[in-house]
Amino acid sequence: MQLTTRRLNRATLDRQSLLRRADIDVVxxxxxxxxxxxxxxxxxxxxxxxxxxxxxxxxxxxxxxDGRLLRGNPVRMTLHTxxxxxxxxxxxxTDPSLYAAKLGGRIASAGLSGAEAFALTEALMDALFAHxxxxxxxxxxxxxxxxxxxDTAKQVWPGIRQYxxxxxxxxxxxxxxxxxxxxxxxxxxxxxxxQDAADRALAALVLRHxxxxxxxxxxxxxxxxxxxxxxxKQAIAGLDLVVHEGPNGEVLHDLPGATLPDEDVPAPxxxxxxxxxxxxxxxxxxxxxxxxxRTTLIRxxxxxxxxxFVDGFAAGVWRTVEGGVEATAFxxxxxxxxxxxxxxxxxxxxxLAGREPDVYRRxxxxxxxxxxxxxxxxxxx
Numbered sequence: 216m217q218l219t220t221r222r223l224n225r226a227t228l229d230r231q232s233l234l235r236r237a238d239i240d241v242v243x244x245x246x247x248x249x250x251x252x253x254x255x256x257x258x259x260x261x262x263x264x265x266x267x268x269x270x271x272x273x274x275x276x277x278x279x280x281d282g283r284l285l286r287g288n289p290v291r292m293t294l295h296t297x298x299x300x301x302x303x304x305x306x307x308x309t310d311p312s313l314y315a316a317k318l319g320g321r322i323a324s325a326g327l328s329g330a331e332a333f334a335l336t337e338a339l340m341d342a343l344f345a346h347x348x349x350x351x352x353x354x355x356x357x358x359x360x361x362x363x364x365x366d367t368a369k370q371v372w373p374g375i376r377q378y379x380x381x382x383x384x385x386x387x388x389x390x391x392x393x394x395x396x397x398x399x400x401x402x403x404x405x406x407x408x409x410q411d412a413a414d415r416a417l418a419a420l421v422l423r424h425x426x427x428x429x430x431x432x433x434x435x436x437x438x439x440x441x442x443x444x445x446x447x448k449q450a451i452a453g454l455d456l457v458v459h460e461g462p463n464g465e466v467l468h469d470l471p472g473a474t475l476p477d478e479d480v481p482a483p484x485x486x487x488x489x490x491x492x493x494x495x496x497x498x499x500x501x502x503x504x505x506x507x508x509r510t511t512l513i514r515x516x517x518x519x520x521x522x523x524f525v526d527g528f529a530a531g532v533w534r535t536v537e538g539g540v541e542a543t544a545f546x547x548x549x550x551x552x553x554x555x556x557x558x559x560x561x562x563x564x565x566x567l568a569g570r571e572p573d574v575y576r577r578x579x580x581x582x583x584x585x586x587x588x589x590x591x592x593x594x595x596x
Contacts, residue, residue: 217290217460218430218467221478223502224527227428229476231493232266233485233524239267241274242283242298250295251306252490253286255467256390257567257574259296261488264566272390272566279385286392288381291441291495292316294383301423305440306405307416312442314408317378325370332371333408335359336379337555344400349384352396354424362485380404389570417442418450422470424496430459430467430475434498465499482527484555486540486563487492490519494529504529508545511585519558520581525552534582539595543588557593564595 218226228234232247244267245251251259254536265269278284286296289305292313306340318329318336327335339358343350357377359368376398384397406412417440433451437444451468459467469475487493493502494513504512508529513519523531525543533545540560548556567574 217464218462218475219478220462220477221503221527223430223461223467225480225482226430226474227477227493227502228482228527229480230427230429233493233527234476234480234482236266236268236270238269239266241270241278245284245296246298246301247427248492249423249496250290250297250492252492252495253294253296254293254490255575256388256392257571258488258490259286260390260566261486261563261574262491264563265485265487265491270566272570276391279391287381288313288377291439296402298585302382303401303403303405304416304419305423307412308420309407309417309440309442310407310413311410311446312440313378317374319374322371322374325367327367327370328495332375332378333442335362335371336375337407338362338508340379340400340404341374344381344398344404345402347387347399347402348536349397349399351431352398355398378453380407414446414450417446418453420593421450421454425456425470426470426473427463428492429473429494430461430469431496432461432465432467432498434465435496437571438498439496457513461499463499482524483550484526485524486533486542486556486559487522489521489578491522494519494522503527511545514581518578518581520578521575525556530583531588532582533560533593534575534579535564535567536592538592540593541590543582543585543590545586545588547589554589560593560595561595 239262244263251262253259260272260275283299284296285299285302286294288294289297289302290309318332322332356368356372356510359372381398381400383392385397386397387393420440421436424439425431433444433447436447457471458469461467489588505528512522512529520532522529523533525548532540542556
């Protein structure tokens, strides 16, 4: 069966609880989303507010605090929040890519081979994190400086910290994590440099990506996980999946019996968090981002702006301002869309009010580079 872009859009939104907010707890919601990108601590809170009925941010605080949810780098080489039960699998699946990327050129320029850096990584994990301790970056760098000269330690620490299976420990701040980073790790860490473990884990990650974002192509999975397409192709060959044809004739994989809503199912407007994976989990991002808007919304440095989501597609950007939310639409929106966005703005303002009313401040420079479009102040009152 050939699927249109709108049909794929509705399938993904349905699986991501973006056609309707779900009456589920935060751990189930994160599992449903597969992984919530968490470069900025507030983004998982906004991501769950968009997906969970009557979302209470204290529930996410508690899940971080008791370890049911973990914030680390298990997919796409950047910070994500995932269910604790899935962290090990995801991290093992992506280990070959992380090793190649993070213990490569940066380490070599410091005079260390990848193997030497890996040995240091294992030793550091055993010395500082074997029992779930919380450590600062300064403590880790000091440990390295005892084994290398201080300048070399400073050079290699960024690569090691991005490769090592380190977790961010909740340590305060309005959204659970302060600007001063604290690291911890699982006492029973993921297997590293184990190809068999990586291949088994990748098969599981492929299934989870399909479950949360499908139907998807091999290129989509590779983009989401940041792994080689050849590895994804090998993993898919061993799975029981159904095949569809995409809008451009591409092969798409899905779970047997998975729901495919009609393309005319309504998709309510949302105010999406920065870096939400509904915009990033695909090689072909036209599923949720109109091609004409892609370079405006997804910047060259990787920033993905807070997006107005209307009829299931990116339609503009938003930012917090005094009194509510400033929304900029890249094309004319109907009155009922603006009414729904106004209601969302009230909910978002209430979510942020007690913690950090003005979020994403450091990214405001992008607004100076936006084309002129209709801008509306959505009152938070």
